[in-house]
Structures are given as C-alpha cells and as structure tokens.
Amino acid sequence: MELTKKGMTREAIFERLAEFRRNDIKWQEGRTYGYVFDPGSEVMAVGKAAxxxxxxxxxxxxxxxxxxxxxxxxxxxxxxxxxxxxxxxxxxxxxxxxxxxxxxxxxxxxxxxxxxxxxxxxxxxxxxxxxxxxxxxxxxxxxxxxxxxxxxxxxxxxxxxxxxxxxxxxxxxxxxxxxxxxxxxxxxxxxxxxxxxxxxxxxxxxxxxxxxxxxxxxxxxxxxxxxxxxxxxxxxxxxxxxxxxxxxxxxxxxxxxxxxxxxxxxxxxxxxxxxxxxxxxxxxxxxxxxxxxxxVLNYIGDDGYLDIARKKLASVKKIAEGINRIDGLRLVTHPDMSLISFTADEVNVFHIVDEMNSRGWYIQPSLSFDNSPAHIHLSVNASNVGWEDELLNNLAECVDIARKLPEGELVSLVKESLKGMDMAAISDSDIMNLMAAAGVSDGMLPSRMADINGVLDLLPTRVRETVLTVFVNDMFTQP
Ligand SMILES: Cc1ncc(COP(=O)(O)O)c(C=O)c1O
The missing domain is CATH 3.40.640.10 (Type I PLP-dependent aspartate aminotransferase-like (Major domain))
Structure with a gap:
C-alpha cells in the first residue's frame, strides 16, 4: 500500500474495505460454527456503539x-x-x-x-x-x-x-x-x-x-x-x-x-x-x-442469557442426536456444553468439511493428536439456532459424496515418502516444495483443503509446526 497524496474520501475507503471482506466467511448467515459468536444485529449495534x-x-x-x-x-x-x-x-x-x-x-x-x-x-x-x-x-x-x-x-x-x-x-x-x-x-x-x-x-x-x-x-x-x-x-x-x-x-x-x-x-x-x-x-x-x-452484558441481562442458553442447549442436543443417526458419522464423545466433535471411521473427514464448506457452512477440521482421531468441530452459538435440520441434511449428503472421493494423490505420495524419511532433517525448501505440490502458492490456499489437512495429519507434531511456520512466514509478505 502506498499512501494517497491527498487522502481518500470516506466513501472510497469504505468501498475498498467492503471489497477486502468479499471472500470472508458469511458468518452473518448463521451457518458458521466457530470464530464469531453472533448475538444478532440489535445486540451487536449496542456493543459497537459502546x-x-x-x-x-x-x-x-x-x-x-x-x-x-x-x-x-x-x-x-x-x-x-x-x-x-x-x-x-x-x-x-x-x-x-x-x-x-x-x-x-x-x-x-x-x-x-x-x-x-x-x-x-x-x-x-x-x-x-x-x-x-x-x-x-x-x-x-x-x-x-x-x-x-x-x-x-x-x-x-x-x-x-x-x-x-x-x-x-x-x-x-x-x-x-x-x-x-x-x-x-x-x-x-x-x-x-x-x-x-x-x-x-x-x-x-x-x-x-x-x-x-x-x-x-x-x-x-x-x-x-x-x-x-x-x-x-x-x-x-x-x-x-x-x-x-x-x-x-x-x-x-x-x-x-x-x-x-x-x-x-x-x-x-x-x-x-x-x-x-x-x-x-x-x-x-x-x-x-x-x-x-x-x-452487552447489561443489555442482554440475566434473563436474556438464560433464554439464549436454553435455545442453544436444545440446538446442541438436536445436532448431537442427529449426527449419531447419520450413517458413517459418530460423536467422538458426548458434549458437556455446546462444543460438538464428531468423526467418521470410514470416510475422510476432511472431504466432508470441504463439501460442507463449499455449500456455505463453516465447520472446523481438527487433526488427529495423541488418542484423539481427526474430527470435525462445531462451536454452536446463538445465531446457529434454527439451522439444525438443514445442517444435518447437508451433512448426510456430504458424507455420501465424501465416501466416494478418492484419497488425494498428494496424500498417497506423502504417505509413501514418509516411510524411512528423517523428519529431523526436513528443510524449509522441502516444505515449500511439498506445499507447492499441494497447491499452496504465494501464501494462497486452494479452495479444497482435504489434501493439505490429510498431509498435515500424517506428519509428526513438530514437523506440522514447522510446516505451519514456513507457510505463514510466506503468507505475510508484501501483496
Ligand atoms: C478452552 C479455551 N481456552 C482458551 C482459548 C483461547 O482464547 P482466545 O482465542 O480468545 O485467545 C480458547 C479459544 O477457543 C478456548 O477454547
């Protein structure tokens, strides 16, 4: 960015800012299960004003x-x-x-x-x-x-x-x-x-x-x-x-x-x-x-929070029960609150995530770690209430599609080359090559992330961390 000589008009500034936001997830639609806890526009307006x-x-x-x-x-x-x-x-x-x-x-x-x-x-x-x-x-x-x-x-x-x-x-x-x-x-x-x-x-x-x-x-x-x-x-x-x-x-x-x-x-x-x-x-x-x-605390008030909690609880129960009924999916464990984790033993969870996200949902992939399998995470918030049936229908559909998708070539390749590879000797340029093969270039990610998540999932923790560091170091450079 170069400073404009005489500054920009207020109108032009907000136009540009809106443009920057064009590819962000549309959390305002209520189909985002993470990152944004959305109480609705009325409460948001109070928070923003204060x-x-x-x-x-x-x-x-x-x-x-x-x-x-x-x-x-x-x-x-x-x-x-x-x-x-x-x-x-x-x-x-x-x-x-x-x-x-x-x-x-x-x-x-x-x-x-x-x-x-x-x-x-x-x-x-x-x-x-x-x-x-x-x-x-x-x-x-x-x-x-x-x-x-x-x-x-x-x-x-x-x-x-x-x-x-x-x-x-x-x-x-x-x-x-x-x-x-x-x-x-x-x-x-x-x-x-x-x-x-x-x-x-x-x-x-x-x-x-x-x-x-x-x-x-x-x-x-x-x-x-x-x-x-x-x-x-x-x-x-x-x-x-x-x-x-x-x-x-x-x-x-x-x-x-x-x-x-x-x-x-x-x-x-x-x-x-x-x-x-x-x-x-x-x-x-x-x-x-x-x-x-x-x-916001004072605007929503105790009764308001209790009411939101009641709706959220009902939503979580409906989603959790629904997930267990979908052929191929299972809860990793029963949730104590409003955070749901589920997995699929015979279907690639990262493909399910890609399919769902391409339909306008945001659900979060989680890599396997220690004794926890790779899984999908949902943080249910107030704005998700009412979307349960559609979420579950879409999930069932996406599991069926994901079931038929092949493992990415890159994942198979990495699986092969990991055999006998000295992880301690992996260099930044090895990682850059790996990322280029996965479709990551100029700090931009492909729209389907299953391959990348699949590769990360295969790597030991320390190597995953190195890959992420190299990637982010490359991402935050001059546009
Ligand atoms: C249990 C727990 N602790 C800590 C954090 C970190 O919070 P923050 O992202 O606000 O730094 C999170 C974020 O999700 C969390 O779930």
Whole structure:
C-alpha cells in the first residue's frame, strides 16, 4: 500500500474495505460454527456503539481514565460472582483467552519463583486437551509444558496420569471447563484436590464455559463444579467475547485472592519516561472492548442469557442426536456444553468439511493428536439456532459424496515418502516444495483443503509446526 497524496474520501475507503471482506466467511448467515459468536444485529449495534464511545480512551493509565478503572472493577466483580467466588477474589480484564492464560501462567511462575528459588525450569502439567494458549504461554515465559494423555473414552483429563507427571519442578496443573476440542469438562475437583495436596497452583481454563456453564446448570444440566467453590482452584480464565457475545478483545483472569494476583502485575520504573504499571500484557490499549463488554452484558441481562442458553442447549442436543443417526458419522464423545466433535471411521473427514464448506457452512477440521482421531468441530452459538435440520441434511449428503472421493494423490505420495524419511532433517525448501505440490502458492490456499489437512495429519507434531511456520512466514509478505 502506498499512501494517497491527498487522502481518500470516506466513501472510497469504505468501498475498498467492503471489497477486502468479499471472500470472508458469511458468518452473518448463521451457518458458521466457530470464530464469531453472533448475538444478532440489535445486540451487536449496542456493543459497537459502546466500543466506539470508548475507542480513544487509553487503558495504559487507569488513574487518568478512571472510567476504565471503574469498568474493569465492575467486570471483574461480575466474573467473581458468576464463578461463585467470595469477596477475596480479584481479577482483570484482558484482550482474550490467550492473554488471560499467559497472565495466569506468569503469575504462577513468579509466585513459585518467590517461594521455590531452586526451580529453574518450572513445569506445568497439561492434559492433551488443554488449549494451545498454555503452550504459547510456556514458550513465551520459559516454562516447560508437560502434556499427558486424556482418557480415551471420555476425553477428560486422567487424574492418575497427571499425578504421575508431577516432578519436583511442577508448579501448575491445568483443567478445562470445557476443553475446546471435545467440549467436555475435566474432573476439576479431583485435579484441584491433587494440586492442593502437592502444594501446586490449579488453573481452570473456563474461557469457553465460564460464562455459559452456570446457565446450563440453571437449566438442569449436570454441570460439575469447576469454579471458586472448588477448594484448591487458584485461578480461572473466562472469556466474554465467546458465550457472553461481547465484541472481541474481552476476557477475564480471576484469582482466589490478591496474594496470587500480585504476581501478574508488571511495574517498571527502570527507564527514563513515565511510570509503568500494567495488569495485563498490553500497555496502551483501547477502552473500547471493556465498555462494549459492560454494555452487552447489561443489555442482554440475566434473563436474556438464560433464554439464549436454553435455545442453544436444545440446538446442541438436536445436532448431537442427529449426527449419531447419520450413517458413517459418530460423536467422538458426548458434549458437556455446546462444543460438538464428531468423526467418521470410514470416510475422510476432511472431504466432508470441504463439501460442507463449499455449500456455505463453516465447520472446523481438527487433526488427529495423541488418542484423539481427526474430527470435525462445531462451536454452536446463538445465531446457529434454527439451522439444525438443514445442517444435518447437508451433512448426510456430504458424507455420501465424501465416501466416494478418492484419497488425494498428494496424500498417497506423502504417505509413501514418509516411510524411512528423517523428519529431523526436513528443510524449509522441502516444505515449500511439498506445499507447492499441494497447491499452496504465494501464501494462497486452494479452495479444497482435504489434501493439505490429510498431509498435515500424517506428519509428526513438530514437523506440522514447522510446516505451519514456513507457510505463514510466506503468507505475510508484501501483496
Ligand atoms: C478452552 C479455551 N481456552 C482458551 C482459548 C483461547 O482464547 P482466545 O482465542 O480468545 O485467545 C480458547 C479459544 O477457543 C478456548 O477454547
């Protein structure tokens, strides 16, 4: 992009922006099962208006912008109450689940640094279903992520395996409520009891479920305790920009008390300039997401959220039952909330995804990992309610079509060449060649992704990560 000499008109700018968006998924149609949590245009308009009102306020200094201090305190207090904490519970607003998780890991690391200086490389124990954000946090913070398999039937964390992974360097145990991939709630009470017994930090990742599960409980669903009522739970991450339907950039990280939260805060006066004291990772940050979150929570209100939850629950049950009735498909496990994972033992799931997506749906492919098969993921949100029959009919049709599609030539080729290949020696140019053969060029992906997903699925995790890095490094270049 080159700057225009005299600037563009407002009209021309918005025309161009609309053009940029032309090939995006059409999430507004209600057939997108991920990425966008859409409460409908009326609620969105309230969120956008509040966002705009506070767009320019800067969360860098909450003594100057006392409105933001007020908003953050109110939102954290709401989170503490929603997750049944007492008056000791404190928390902060962050830009999303990943930031909340990075902060909780940092707090745990620094807390144990102060009490256990002999631990040089702290370890956090992650059931294989813990979100990738914990691996990112570990990577950024010099902490070792120790992954343990989950139960192969329920896909919940296996407490005995977690126990066996504890070493003298362990500082934290993580449980999900629910996990993203399979949508099941880990045995948080047992994990927290183990953490308590061993003197470890227990984090519940309730980014997905922290807001919604309490509503499902009120609707009579058997939701296990995962919040501050569970002794031993030290911190919880809960996103607002997911099932609270607030505009993106909205999550909370909560701690049982200030003694733990203290380790999250970063202060710096060792430079020439203004004094820095940050609760979160970002320094300068717009007040927009916070004001929008406050506005949407209050606009929808408790009855409104209960009503949305009721509809969503009915939708999830209908979809889950319907999937099990489709010849060739099966649920990977029964969902505890609104995240559904299903697979096909004799049909290529990646072909099913391509077929569905070419019909205007967005459903998400997931690679196999550890004891979990390659599968398809749906995050059901308010805007999907009412589409169940059409989704199931289309799925049945796509399974039949996918059943007849051959395995891609590339997948067979890679399968062959993987035999006897030294994965450690794979170079960036090998990867570029592989991608070119799969139809990836100039950072552009082919419209059908089954071959690429099929190849990725064959590769060991570290090689997959290298491929993704090479690809993205190539994608974000000058247009
Ligand atoms: C369980 C869980 N934790 C954390 C995250 C990360 O959240 P974000 O994408 O807002 O950073 C997600 C995202 O889907 C999630 O499902």
């Amino acid at each position: 966002y705009n009102e506070f767009l320019s306020e800067n969360g860098l200094d909450f003594t100057v912008f006392q409105s933001l201090l007020r908003l953050e305190r109110e939102l954290a207090a709401f989170g503490a109450r929603h997750l049944r904490g007492d008056e000791q519970v404190v928390g902060n607003f962050t830009s999303g689940g990943t930031e909340s998780i990075i902060l909780a890991v940092k707090a745990a690391r620094d807390c144990y640094r102060s009490t256990h200086p002999q631990i040089h490389v702290p370890e956090i124990i992650l059931p294989a279903t813990a979100h990738a954000a914990f691996h990112k946090a570990a990577h950024y913070l010099g902490v070792k992520a120790v992954t343990v398999s989950v139960d192969p039937q329920t896909f919940r964390a296996d407490v005995e395996k977690v126990k066996a992974a504890i070493t003298k360097n362990t500082i934290m145990i993580v449980g999900s409520a629910p996990s993203y991939a399979h949508g099941v709630v880990d045995p948080i009470a047992d994990l927290a009891a183990l953490a308590h017994e061993k003197g470890l930090w227990m984090h519940t990742d309730a980014c997905m479920g922290g807001f919604l599960l309490p509503y499902f409980r009120r609707l009579g669903e058997p939701v296990p305790d995962f919040d501050f009522t569970v002794p031993g739970v030290t911190s919880i991450s809960v996103d607002l920009h997911k099932y609270a339907y607030t505009p993106k950039g909205a999550s909370l990280v909560l701690y049982r008390n200030k003694g733990y939260r203290k380790h999250q805060i970063f202060a710096c006066s060792g430079w020439i300039g203004y004094t820095i004291v940050n609760n979160a990772v970002q320094s300068s940050k717009s007040g927009g997401p916070m004001a929008a979150a406050w506005a």
